Amino acid sequence: MNRLVLGPHSTDDDVVSTVDEWVRSNVPEPWIEASKNGRAAIRAVRPRADYEAWYPTFAASGLAVATWPVDYGGLDLSPKQARIAESRLAPFNLGRLNPLGLHNMAPALFAHGTEEQRMRFLFPMVANEERWCQMFSEPGAGSDLASLAMRAEHDGDEWVLTGQKVWSTWAHHSDFAICLARTDPGAPKRKGITYFIVDLRSPGVEVRELRHMGGVVDFNEVWLDEVRIPDFYRVGKAGDGWRVAASTLAGERQMVAGSGSGGVDRIGGSGVMRLIAAVKNAHEQEVDRDQSVSPVTADRLAGLVAEERIRQWTNDRVRATIKAGGTPGPAASIGKVHQGTLNQQIQMLATDLLGPEAMAFPRALTWAGSLPYEVSSMIRSRANTIEGGTTEINKNVLGEKVLGLPREPDPFHGQNWEDTPR
Numbered sequence: 001m002n003r004l005v006l007g008p009h010s011t012d013d014d015v016v017s018t019v020d021e022w023v024r025s026n027v028p029e030p031w032i033e034a035s036k037n038g039r040a041a042i043r044a045v046r047p048r049a050d051y052e053a054w055y056p057t058f059a060a061s062g063l064a065v066a067t068w069p070v071d072y073g074g075l076d077l078s079p080k081q082a083r084i085a086e087s088r089l090a091p092f093n094l095g096r097l098n099p100l101g102l103h104n105m106a107p108a109l110f111a112h113g114t115e116e117q118r119m120r121f122l123f124p125m126v127a128n129e130e131r132w133c134q135m136f137s138e139p140g141a142g143s144d145l146a147s148l149a150m151r152a153e154h155d156g157d158e159w160v161l162t163g164q165k166v167w168s169t170w171a172h173h174s175d176f177a178i179c180l181a182r183t184d185p186g187a188p189k190r191k192g193i194t195y196f197i198v199d200l201r202s203p204g205v206e207v208r209e210l211r212h213m214g215g216v217v218d219f220n221e222v223w224l225d226e227v228r229i230p231d232f233y234r235v236g237k238a239g240d241g242w243r244v245a246a247s248t249l250a251g252e253r254q255m256v257a258g259s260g261s262g263g264v265d266r267i268g269g270s271g272v273m274r275l276i277a278a279v280k281n282a283h284e285q286e287v288d289r290d291q292s293v294s295p296v297t298a299d300r301l302a303g304l305v306a307e308e309r310i311r312q313w314t315n316d317r318v319r320a321t322i323k324a325g326g327t328p329g330p331a332a333s334i335g336k337v338h339q340g341t342l343n344q345q346i347q348m349l350a351t352d353l354l355g356p357e358a359m360a361f362p363r364a365l366t367w368a369g370s371l372p373y374e375v376s377s378m379i380r381s382r383a384n385t386i387e388g389g390t391t392e393i394n395k396n397v398l399g400e401k402v403l404g405l406p407r408e409p410d411p412f413h414g415q416n417w418e419d420t421p422r
Contacts, residue, residue, distance in 0.1 A: 003062040006075045006085075015081050019063070019088040026057050027092055035091045042093050052128065055097055059127040063089065064096055067319070072118060073126045079319045100170065101125040101132030105178050107247040108195065112236040121176075121197070133174035134248065135165035135198065135222055140422055142167075143393050145180075146189045146242060147422050150224065152181035152196065159183075159196065159234065161227045169387070171207050171220035174200055178248060179224075180241050182417065187239065189417040195241035195248075197233040198224070214379040249389060250332040300349055307342050311335060330401035333394040340384035340391055347378040 004018055023032070034041040058064050059073070066082040068074025077085065096102060102125065109118050124130040141148040150163025161181050171177060177198045184192030200207065204227040210219040236244035314335045385391040399405040407413075412420045 003060060003070070003073075004075060006062075006077060006081070007070070008076055008078050008081075010077075010081065012081065012084055015077070015084045016088060019085045022061055022063070023088070023092065026061070027094075028054070031092060035093070039093050052097065056127050056129075058094055063094075065102065065126055068126075072122045079316070082319075097128040098125055098131050100134055100174075100178075101130070101176075104134050104248045105132050105176075105197075107250065108178070108235055108244050111247045112195075112244045117232070117235065130175045131170070131173055133168050133171040133177045133200075133220075135168045135171070135177045135179040136245070136248075137167045138164060139166055143390050145245075146193070147417075147420070148180055148182060148193065149422070150179070150181045151185070152183050152194060154183070154238070155228075157231050158228045159194075159231065161196065161198065161224045161229065164221065164223050166219075166221040167210075167387075168207075168220045168222050169218055171200065171222055172209050172217065176200060177222070180245055183238050183241075185418040186416055188414050189420060190242040192239055192417055193241035193245070194238045195235045195244040196229060197235065198227065198229060199233075202227050202229065204228075212380075212383070216380070250330075297349075297353065304342070304346060304349065307338070307345075311338050311342060314338065330397050333389070333397045334402070336388055337391050337394045337398070343384050344381045347381040351378045 004022060006015060006018055010018075028046075030045045031042060034045045062068075062070070062073060062075040063085060065072075065074040066077045066085050067079060068076070070076050075085075106122060106125065109121060113121075121130070125132065136145055136148070138148050138150060150161065150165065152159045152161045159181075161179065163181065165179070168177065177200055179196045179198045180193050181196055182192055183194040186192070198205070200222075204225040206223040206225070208221050208223075209217045210221060211217050212219060318332055318335060389397075396408055400407055
């Protein structure tokens, strides 16, 4: 379970040989054998509980966060070397657990946290020993997040938080949450916010599950009733939470931009390459071996492949910026906007190819021995253009921060939060 010995001075061949040897020594043999038959075969021999029990081995290797500094559990690999390592791991479907910690909380800790906070939270985060969620949105503050009303009052060495959050992904499975709260209602709405870490096991925290139309519980509403947290759980300066949150929001947009961004496919759904493989498998199984993919379907698939390549290149630029010491920044909104629409197009094409039964729930649908399309993926993909900041809001970010266009008109810009209509 020791960390691999690699780094920016390792050659590409070093990365390949070291990762391959680690796989042979640490990945269970049944998983390796099943990988020869695709992801569906791996899932058949690897229950979720087994993967979670084995996961600390993956985390200890440094491969789960290969571009992170060694001091925080990574390998300090360059983005190129990390992609090489990932290509060697890809057949075994070693997904990262705790994505909201890795992609939402970690960027804020790296950019604005103290060394003590990084040492306290990053290692158990990588090992999936402490799971994270994000509590930003409120019933009256979604797209206009800066209007949030949860309050935090300073009391000695502690803060007392009271209010309601909603649409908190995986809060019912989490130990800690990222939370924005208003500490100065007399300041302009973006100036009076502070960024906190909340222990969800604290007295006064209530988590209620929200089941969406796909039949799954992904989201929650959370109430905080005079929840006391230590000042150590404040990230950044009091009143500077909006700037700290920018790191989290950029990381979230990068995450939902899909694989290749260092993101998570769990949110994005099935990828276009899986769909293409499924179409190929399906036609190979046809009784009429002369049957081929129609020109219209081939054209739609080719268009999605082109869009997928664009997404990968965009995400590569974001990853390079992070490695150079920057943050995902406004450019992460490009990948987020693009991936949200792309995944919806993929799911709609899958539904068209599979027929009306693909929309049935809850029966899982297999096609030619593979699982190219999980039944609720088409329904779930409707959320892709909402979560992580709506497409409309992200287009505003791109227009203002990337293209340099004038700000969206706001007659209350700069006015104190307590005097602003909500």
